[in-house]
Amino acid sequence: MSVSLVGAQVAEKINSKMAGVAIDFNETDVWVEPKNLPKVGKLLRDDPEIDLQMLNSISAVDYVEYFELVYHFRSLRRNSTFVLKARSYGRDDLTVPSLVGVWRGAELQEREIWDLMGIKFTDHPNLKRILLWEGFPGHPLRKDFIR
Amino acid sequence: MPIKTEPVTINLGPQHPSTHGVFRLRVTFDGEMVLDAEPVVGYLHRGTEKLAEERNYVQVVTLTDRLDYVSAMTNNLAYVRTVERLGNIDVPERAKYLRVISAELNRIASHLVATGFLLDELGAFHTPLVYCFRERERILEMFEMLCGARITVSYMRPGGVLQDAPEDFWPRLDDFVKTMPGYIDELESLITENEIVLVRTRDIGIITAEQAIAGSLTGPVLRSTGVEWDLRKAEPHEVYDRVDFDIPIGSVGDTYDRYLVRVLEMRESVRIIKQCVEQISPGPIRTEGPFVIRPPVGDAYDCTESPKGELGFYIVSDGGISPYRMHIRAPSFINLTLLRELLVGWKLADLVVIFGSIDIVLGEVDR
Numbered sequence: 436m437s438v439s440l441v442g443a444q445v446a447e448k449i450n451s452k453m454a455g456v457a458i459d460f461n462e463t464d465v466w467v468e469p470k471n472l473p474k475v476g477k478l479l480r481d482d483p484e485i486d487l488q489m490l491n492s493i494s495a496v497d498y499v500e501y502f503e504l505v506y507h508f509r510s511l512r513r514n515s516t517f518v519l520k521a522r523s524y525g526r527d528d529l530t531v532p533s534l535v536g537v538w539r540g541a542e543l544q545e546r547e548i549w550d551l552m553g554i555k556f557t558d559h560p561n562l563k564r565i566l567l568w569e570g571f572p573g574h575p576l577r578k579d580f581i582r
Numbered sequence: 583m584p585i586k587t588e589p590v591t592i593n594l595g596p597q598h599p600s601t602h603g604v605f606r607l608r609v610t611f612d613g614e615m616v617l618d619a620e621p622v623v624g625y626l627h628r629g630t631e632k633l634a635e636e637r638n639y640v641q642v643v644t645l646t647d648r649l650d651y652v653s654a655m656t657n658n659l660a661y662v663r664t665v666e667r668l669g670n671i672d673v674p675e676r677a678k679y680l681r682v683i684s685a686e687l688n689r690i691a692s693h694l695v696a697t698g699f700l701l702d703e704l705g706a707f708h709t710p711l712v713y714c715f716r717e718r719e720r721i722l723e724m725f726e727m728l729c730g731a732r733i734t735v736s737y738m739r740p741g742g743v744l745q746d747a748p749e750d751f752w753p754r755l756d757d758f759v760k761t762m763p764g765y766i767d768e769l770e771s772l773i774t775e776n777e778i779v780l781v782r783t784r785d786i787g788i789i790t791a792e793q794a795i796a797g798s799l800t801g802p803v804l805r806s807t808g809v810e811w812d813l814r815k816a817e818p819h820e821v822y823d824r825v826d827f828d829i830p831i832g833s834v835g836d837t838y839d840r841y842l843v844r845v846l847e848m849r850e851s852v853r854i855i856k857q858c859v860e861q862i863s864p865g866p867i868r869t870e871g872p873f874v875i876r877p878p879v880g881d882a883y884d885c886t887e888s889p890k891g892e893l894g895f896y897i898v899s900d901g902g903i904s905p906y907r908m909h910i911r912a913p914s915f916i917n918l919t920l921l922r923e924l925l926v927g928w929k930l931a932d933l934v935v936i937f938g939s940i941d942i943v944l945g946e947v948d949r
Contacts, residue, residue: 436817436818437817488796489796490798491798491892491894491911492883492896492909492911494896494907494909494911496881496898496906496907496909497907505881505896505909507883507894507896507911511795511809511811514816518883538796538798539796539797539798539919539920540796540797540799540916540919541798542919543915543916543918543919544798544916547915564624565623566623566627566948566949567624567627568624575629576907
């Protein structure tokens with residue numbers, strides 16, 4: 436059975452390498468600032484005790500007050516899973532660093548989030564709409580999208 | 583005098599028989615050689631995730647049927663498991679067995695479609711495809727007995743399944759389990775050692791294990807590279823820990839391995855169904871509860887091994903009657919990440935075969 440990594444332990448690990456980067460945690464999840472995502476990603480991927488080889492899924496949730504990016508990771512060697520979250524405040528011109536440089540699998544998923552949720556990923560190799568056409572007004576998965 | 587040549591960019595699709603739906607590929611060719619390829623998707627986008635925000639948890643089951651429409655049972659399974667995790671809903675034993683039986687039947691049906699169309703693309707026009715569809719038809723008829731629908735089944739519910747299997751379902755299933763291995767032998771005798779198939783698929787479109795893991799590929803595409811990873815073993819849900827089966831893996835990660843892994847998986851699925859039929863016992867098929875589910879505030883992610891790979895649902899609940907947000911981790915969509923690397927350097931005729939061996943369904947890519 437796959438184990439989900441304990442949030443407190445991972446947060447401690449992150450903070451021991453980069454003080455104050457893990458800002459909050461619960462049993463299974465750890466929260467970081469969006470700007471720290473790539474370096475935290477590299478640590479999670481390269482640390483032999485955490486070893487998260489695969490970026491499984493990226494979701495974005497519009498909580499109106501802020502947007503939350505939810506990254507689900509998986510280690511195939513250790514059969515473990517982990518959830519990393521990042522909150523981005525504001526509604527216009529949201530930018531979050533891309534994780535394509537760390538995990539190639541982020542590419543299409545980040546394009547989808549830009550398309551449907553309107554969060555821009557900096558350093559993405561090909562950030563353009565994917566499911567809707569260029570010029571579509573707005574981002575339909577936002578809570579304030581009017582049909 | 584040298585002949586002046588220049589690269590040509592053409593569109594394959596969205597209306598093209600080998601594109602498995604409405605998929606468009608913008609390809610730049612130098613003669614017959616692929617220089618660049620870019621998938622253009624979205625022609626079937628229906629906004630499933632947004633639609634789910636305005637329906638209650640049971641109604642969303644019908645939306646999941648329409649994701650990977652050749653494998654509706656596993657879509658149902660992944661969704662109801664997430665709702666059960668979110669709302670702490672128990673599932674009776676008999677329902678778990680019925681779920682596994684129907685999901686494995688659907689895996690066979692999906693792999694039959696993948697294999698049949700792959701051969702179609704290799705130029706074996708329609709004969710192998712009709713052989714595959716003949717067997718798939720038997721599975722669809724069994725689905726009709728289970729729930730009245732063949733493709734868009736909506737068979738599973740949070741807390742169990744829609745209804746128990748009718749009496750005359752079981753003899754049909756027994757007959758299927760007995761005859762299916764012989765049918766797979768027949769298919770393999772025609773294809774697996776076929777010289778034309780070998781020449782066209784061996785060492786064509788190779789993915790390495792490192793590439794596959796970094797690119798988040800899952801399912802038969804990942805296993806064909808030699809990575810022994812199957813969520814039915816890694817996260818044994820329902821009754822997968824009580825049945826004995828193997829994970830077929832490939833060695834090279836080429837088109838042929840992807841075909842072979844699917845054929846071997848069909849055999850394993852028959853084994854699983856056989857053991858489930860032996861183990862299943864009478865009992866309730868659904869936990870009684872209100873029709874309108876109100877899970878507590880929170881979020882949950884759960885997944886299952888669909889025929890295409892890891893199908894996951896991430897659902898956020900605000901305590902209301904419908905999901906606040908539902909995200910679908912669609913394996914067909916994410917398996918397209920490495921498409922460009924796979925296609926560049928191959929010829930036009932290989933392009934169609936390599937693309938077919940990834941086995942995507944556009945209902946799931948576009949959602």
